Amino acid sequence: xxxxxxxxxxxxxxxxxxxxxxxxxxxxxGRTVTVGGERSLPFLHFEAxxxxxxxxxxxxxxxxxxxxxxxxxxxxxxxxxxxxxxAQAAAxxxxxxxxxxxxxxxxxxxxxxxAAAVAAVRKVLEACPLPLAVFGPGQAEADNELLVxxxxxxxxxRLLLGICEDKNYRTIVATALANGHLVNxxxxxxxNLAKQLNILITDMGMPLDRIIMDPTxxxxxxxxxxxxxxxxxxxxxxxxxxxxxxxxxxxxPGFEAWKTKEAKxxxxxxxxxxxxxxxxxAWETLTALGLLEAGADILVLRHPESVRRLxxxxxxxxxxxxxxxx
Amino acid sequence: MAxxxxxxxxxxxxxxxxxxxxxxxxxxxxxxxxxQVELSACPHVSESARAQLAExxxxxxxxxxxxxxxxxxxxxNEVVLFRHEKTFYHRPGLLVRVGDDRTPSALEAxxxxxxxxxxxxxxxxxxxxxxxxxxxxxxPGRFAAAVxxxxxxxxxxxxxxxxxxxxxxxxxxxxxANETPLLGVAAADNWQDxxxxxxxARAPLVVRGHTLSELADLTEKIKAAGVEDMVLDPAARDLAxxxxxxxxxxxxxxxxxxxxxxxxxxxxxxxxxxxxxxxxLAAQAxxxxxxxxxxxxxxxxxxxxxxxxxxxIYTDPQKPIQVQPGLYEINNPKPEDPVLVTTNFSITYFSVxxxxxxxxxxxxxxxxxxxxxxxxxxxxxxxxxxxxxAKDVKRFGVDAKVSRRRLVIPGHxxxxxxxxxxxLPDWEIRVGPREAVDLPRYMKEALRN
Numbered sequence: 001x002x003x004x005x006x007x008x009x010x011x012x013x014x015x016x017x018x019x020x021x022x023x024x025x026x027x028x029x030g031r032t033v034t035v036g037g038e039r040s041l042p043f044l045h046f047e048a049x050x051x052x053x054x055x056x057x058x059x060x061x062x063x064x065x066x067x068x069x070x071x072x073x074x075x076x077x078x079x080x081x082x083x084x085x086x087a088q089a090a091a092x093x094x095x096x097x098x099x100x101x102x103x104x105x106x107x108x109x110x111x112x113x114x115a116a117a118v119a120a121v122r123k124v125l126e127a128c129p130l131p132l133a134v135f136g137p138g139q140a141e142a143d144n145e146l147l148v149x150x151x152x153x154x155x156x157x158r159l160l161l162g163i164c165e166d167k168n169y170r171t172i173v174a175t176a177l178a179n180g181h182l183v184n185x186x187x188x189x190x191x192n193l194a195k196q197l198n199i200l201i202t203d204m205g206m207p208l209d210r211i212i213m214d215p216t217x218x219x220x221x222x223x224x225x226x227x228x229x230x231x232x233x234x235x236x237x238x239x240x241x242x243x244x245x246x247x248x249x250x251x252x253p254g255f256e257a258w259k260t261k262e263a264k265x266x267x268x269x270x271x272x273x274x275x276x277x278x279x280x281x282a283w284e285t286l287t288a289l290g291l292l293e294a295g296a297d298i299l300v301l302r303h304p305e306s307v308r309r310l311x312x313x314x315x316x317x318x319x320x321x322x323x324x325x326x
Numbered sequence: 327m328a329x330x331x332x333x334x335x336x337x338x339x340x341x342x343x344x345x346x347x348x349x350x351x352x353x354x355x356x357x358x359x360x361x362q363v364e365l366s367a368c369p370h371v372s373e374s375a376r377a378q379l380a381e382x383x384x385x386x387x388x389x390x391x392x393x394x395x396x397x398x399x400x401x402x403n404e405v406v407l408f409r410h411e412k413t414f415y416h417r418p419g420l421l422v423r424v425g426d427d428r429t430p431s432a433l434e435a436x437x438x439x440x441x442x443x444x445x446x447x448x449x450x451x452x453x454x455x456x457x458x459x460x461x462x463x464x465x466p467g468r469f470a471a472a473v474x475x476x477x478x479x480x481x482x483x484x485x486x487x488x489x490x491x492x493x494x495x496x497x498x499x500x501x502x503a504n505e506t507p508l509l510g511v512a513a514a515d516n517w518q519d520x521x522x523x524x525x526x527a528r529a530p531l532v533v534r535g536h537t538l539s540e541l542a543d544l545t546e547k548i549k550a551a552g553v554e555d556m557v558l559d560p561a562a563r564d565l566a567x568x569x570x571x572x573x574x575x576x577x578x579x580x581x582x583x584x585x586x587x588x589x590x591x592x593x594x595x596x597x598x599x600x601x602x603x604x605x606x607l608a609a610q611a612x613x614x615x616x617x618x619x620x621x622x623x624x625x626x627x628x629x630x631x632x633x634x635x636x637x638x639i640y641t642d643p644q645k646p647i648q649v650q651p652g653l654y655e656i657n658n659p660k661p662e663d664p665v666l667v668t669t670n671f672s673i674t675y676f677s678v679x680x681x682x683x684x685x686x687x688x689x690x691x692x693x694x695x696x697x698x699x700x701x702x703x704x705x706x707x708x709x710x711x712x713x714x715x716a717k718d719v720k721r722f723g724v725d726a727k728v729s730r731r732r733l734v735i736p737g738h739x740x741x742x743x744x745x746x747x748x749x750l751p752d753w754e755i756r757v758g759p760r761e762a763v764d765l766p767r768y769m770k771e772a773l774r775n
Contacts, residue, residue: 190703224635320566322567
């Protein structure tokens with residue numbers, strides 16, 4: 001029986017964005033990473049080829065984190081004490097890019113200084129040739145202070161700077177513009193807020209090929225379905241031609257999954273939760289896979305085994321089915 | 327495809343006799359199109375019109391039921407491609423597959439453990455739905471014995487999977503006549519005998535085809551042989567193939583009312599080289615349209631997130647799961663114990679309540695009416711501000727219950743503390759941790775005195 005391959009006709013496409021700059025491009029990176037460019041829903045190769053595969057970023061910190069699950073600290077070992085070594089280990093684990101998340105304070109509880117932030121970023125840049133994203137501690141004022149210093153000290157690297165949100169986008173966008181970087185526009189799980197922030201950022205003169213949007217997500221069991229549906233709606237709007245939603249999406253399933261009790265806590269939990277480390281990895285992996293299916297272009301992960309699994313899933317999903325569909 | 331009101335109107339007698347209770351045939355047709363009345367309200371409709379209307383009213387994805395003597399699994403009858411368009415209705419049945427090549431004691435151990443497995447998520451009790459018993463040996467006696475062993479250790483619905491009708495029949499005899507198992511697997515080489523068996527057993531049949539045309543051919547032939555209920559296995563075992571075929575089948579069923587593929591799907595999440603990939607296949611199947619998901623490795627640490635993922639995806643997006651706003655007592659609080667505030671989004675409430683309960687420390691919990699949103703979302707939407715919190719503290723009569731007026735707000739909304747001090751002048755406003763998981767430590771250390 002003849003069966004139709006039912007394709008949707010989309011008028012829009014996702015913007016292509018390149019992270020990192022090689023020496024020839026004014027930076028120091030050994031390679032660059034390009035994401036976006038989709039003309040169909042994720043991995044539907046019969047509709048349109050995916051021009052760029054989604055990538056995996058590994059989140060590292062500028063110092064040994066105080067609040068990470070012991071499972072993660074065990075998995076990475078000694079390198080967590082040195083951001084350069086950690087970045088190298090992340091690259092060896094399969095990262096396509098590194099996300100350095102700056103801490104709010106140093107180990108003694110004093111606020112992280114701009115000089116210390118710049119030193120940590122320099123260490124990572126020197127140790128590892130991958131493109132780099134640098135996120136502030138997530139408090140608008142601290143983010144501004146640290147990221148401006150980092151942006152100025154790394155002019156031309158095409159770093160991805162975050163967190164750029166409605167409270168502080170002016171400062172972050174201005175410094176990214178002045179120093180040749182990109183911004184990660186974060187909004188709390190809402191299609192219209194995401195669009196609005198993208199409009200504000202482009203109004204400042206930031207070209208679309210230097211913006212990644214971060215619609216925020218929740219781990220499985222902790223609001224996953226909200227983030228998932230917001231991403232599906234954003235991507236559908238992008239394919240339907242809505243310019244201000246046509247940006248590649250970054251999400252942080254590693255951060256979200258590893259703050260859940262299921263991943264963070266090993267003792268005094270129900271037996272039905274199973275093995276602690278396997279559960280934490282499954283939580284991170286399945287959250288990330290779901291977001292990949294909803295249109296994520298950059299997955300920020302924490303556990304090396306999750307990196308391996310998602311790289312495998314991305315490779316599988318990027319391989320068009322070998323046999324005929326109909 | 328569902329008919330429009332005008333198309334239905336053309337099939338009606340057009341006499342405006344009002345016997346249906348509506349003033350005109352057109353008005354009745356509009357109500358029919360909106361599925362607000364039954365066609366039977368019209369006593370004059372012709373047989374041929376009735377048949378045409380019944381055909382158009384059939385759901386684009388057939389509803390298929392599998393049952394044991396105690397529970398049932400209903401799948402299909404879905405109406406959208408994306409959950410935000412309406413909702414996904416029937417959660418896929420999660421089946422654990424066991425082969426007849428295992429020893430009886432190994433079978434027993436797996437089935438008993440998986441059958442007894444229960445895990446609690448936001449007050450809901452979750453578990454797997456049934457088992458798929460598969461003939462690996464091809465031996466009718468082995469298969470029958472395996473089905474018998476499995477049935478002895480679970481009362482959940484079963485799928486019986488065998489390469490031939492002869493083997494399948496041997497297994498089918500081992501279960502009670504009032505059960506409706508899922509049978510399979512019908513393919514190009516055995517479909518006649520399989521269809522025959524399924525028709526006699528009045529049970530749904532799994533149909534496997536390696537392309538969509540092969541599948542559609544088979545379902546038409548099997549339907550002609552008298553089997554109405556089928557479940558499609560597009561035979562892809564890799565992520566990309568499964569995604570493409572499942573999406574095409576759902577699209578054809580919904581957008582073209584393509585009946586030959588208008589059945590629920592079954593996904594076999596097996597990946598011999600890597601069990602981690604199997605869990606991702608199962609997750610994709612839950613997200614992307616499976617009616618049944620068959621897994622080979624039963625391990626609590628992967629089943630738990632899969633069950634929760636399924637729960638999340640099949641939540642109605644129009645109705646956030648809420649708990650009743652109010653003042654909740656945890657661990658028998660006394661007047662001097664602290665008052666914590668959170669929102670009435672169920673996941674938020676359960677995260678906070680579970681942590682406080684687990685800490686053993688007594689507290690009062692004000693669950694504010696934030697229209698079912700989590701703390702940050704509600705705050706961003708203006709549904710969880712100082713005014714609302716103060717209003718609820720007063721409305722729930724918290725003043726009268728406590729002697730020490732200490733209010734702990736979530737760390738994510740620390741910015742509200744100033745306004746709250748103005749709204750509740752005789753209260754001490756404290757900023758708690760951002761995440762519920764850090765509450766016990768905060769209560770032990772920061773709230774000690």
